Amino acid sequence: MEGNKRGRLDSKQHHDRKLYLSKRPRGGSPGPSSSKRKECSNALVLDNGGFTIKIGYSKDNNITVLPNHIMKAKSERKRFFIADQIEDCRDLSGLYYLTPHDHGYISKFDVQKNVWDYTFNKFPADDMPVIVTQPIFNFKHIQEYMDEIFFEEYDVKTLYRTNSTDLTYYQYITTKKGQHTSCIIVDSGYSFTHIVPYVNGKKYTNGIIRMDIGGKLLTNYLKDILSYRQLHVMEETYVINQLKEDTCYMALDFKKEMQTAKTTNDIVKNYVLPDFHNIRRGYVHEGEVDSQLAENFQILRINNERISVPEVLMKPSIIPGIEQAGLAQCIAKSIAKCPTKYRQQMADNIILVGGNTNFPGFKERVETETRMFLPSHHRMTVFKPEEPIKYSVLGGKSFSKDPQFRSMCVKKHEYEEHGSNYTYKKFNEFVEIEEEPPKKTEEAPFSYLDHWKKEGVDIFQKNVMKEDPSPDVQFILEGDDIEQYDGKYVTIEFEYEKKQPPKVEIPPPPIKPPDISQLKVIKKKMIVPNSPLVLNSNATVVRASDLQPIRAPTKVYRPVFRTKPENQKITQIISINGATPMTSGPLIIPSTSGGKTVSLGSAQLLNNAVIIPQNMFGSKNLTLQFRPIFMQGNNIIITKKQ
């Protein structure tokens, strides 16, 4: 009795309290009254990888790895081998794979369905919640089909679809570090390698990087070079994959190892290929190869291939046609994309998961090479779990015991009610952290010229103009405001009011102009004559945000800016981003960056619109200064430089 009671009490606390309780050993023996709770807390975790399915129940400790393929062998032509049925097959030479995944994304659902059918027969989900993984930025189309299959065909009651890196992250923070640790997860799998930064407990989408290099590419590359150098093995994906796993390793110093590979060395290994009669799996033959062995079996002599194949991860340019940066560079790049204050912590928490990390020496190599790309003041630690392939399933298991887990799932009746858009929204919550504004003055390299300019030292005997630091003020003028016209210019008058009156009121000093950022325009007047007027001095400054781009700035189109009242005519462009276009001929916009004048292309001037070249649009704060003709009685948006 007492045991049961305590068991129940535990379950209640388990729901109320935070994470660490979920890992506490349960008091009391599971009696009949606690059976309901037991059922609830069990969940099926399915990590649906491109090469293998990793599956396990949250209750027990086993994680099963099944091949995610349908295979056809040459010896038994009529039979299909689904997942681990391949163990029944005796002759594995020339094994043909039917893969549901294409570049890591499920594209052949008919194949995938068969494999899943087989898997769920072995591991029935019953009424438990199912956690299933998908690649990062999985396409909506694929997600919809996954929903359909799980809810409608497998009749799953509760589903949680997530990225495997999320589960990895969860496992890491619960077992190793505290909550909200920022870290970076390198998931190097069969189809690709993802580098995913987690900032403050959430995925930071801006920093995610995908390298199109995975175990499949490495195996194919090994197949290629072996076929040309020694033996035709293009058909033997299965065998070569085993060869790769058995012999390849990540060199710590690639150049040095390559030099040793030139001469006689320890790197050379003789790999005995399986013939599927006497040898079922290939193995590394230590020592000299005698003539008897050479006669009876096929032997591959693996030399520099052992290191040059995993090296592709670090230098993808080894394979022609791939122009991506290496893994270490990508890690550093990804860290650099994240907000500054989290970077140190991220460098301190680099997690390696996925099949490729099983290469011996992988962790050490990533450590040394990433170190080179990171700032020297960053402390750096790389963590590789004992079983990097199964780590995400472990994470899924512990996540299913999280008190928050229930609320994050989608139930079947919810899916039926709201459809797949609902699930899509629920499972794809990417939260981005706001980047703090970059500090300009402190990080800029010190220059005496700038320093003197600031001080007012007149080294060139010129009057150095001090830049006006006051920001632009934007306001809208309406036709009724127009009252006065002095013959030549449009005059704009406005009054200021304190935006947030400070507690202690200090009247502004009489000589200095008021701080405009603190002020709000409350009254505005504009004087425009009844007849059209050419504004020939005090040209109006209009910011890019005030103009409406009528086409989305894509590669194909160039952005067009149109004045808001369509009858406001632009006669002449005075400047774009502070640079003056040439007056004669087409409107060439020069860029004055770096002291050189470079033509950035020509802007086209229409009646009431300016077409800006694409490359000018790169910067967001485009300032366009032009001379307009004002028409009568319209709302005009003007930004006036104060």
Add this chain to the structure above:
Amino acid sequence: MNSEESKVESRPVFKCSSFINANKPANKKRAWKSLKQIISTERSLPWPEDHIHYSSINAPPSFLPAEKFSDLSGLPAPYTDPQTRLRFANKEEYSTLLTLPMDITAGYLALRGASSIVG
């Protein structure tokens, strides 16, 4: 008790509990979209300027020059044969390289992706 009540509430009254969707065919045959199609449809959608999706998380190109390896042995290759454009590491390799017929050299070049005349 509580959870059951909320379930009942969330179910609209007009829905019959014994309703079975007649539109759902038992064995439907579907043509799945290939990955290329999926990517191209995704690209053509009108995304906001700074939206992040599949194509925008590609790894950046490397700043380091590609290293050169011998086509025959895979060792670092400082030399290139001007006739066949094959790379080789030492003189022994060069002597074997001279004996190779045209189709084999072409195959080596194709393996390296350097078979085009332009490149």
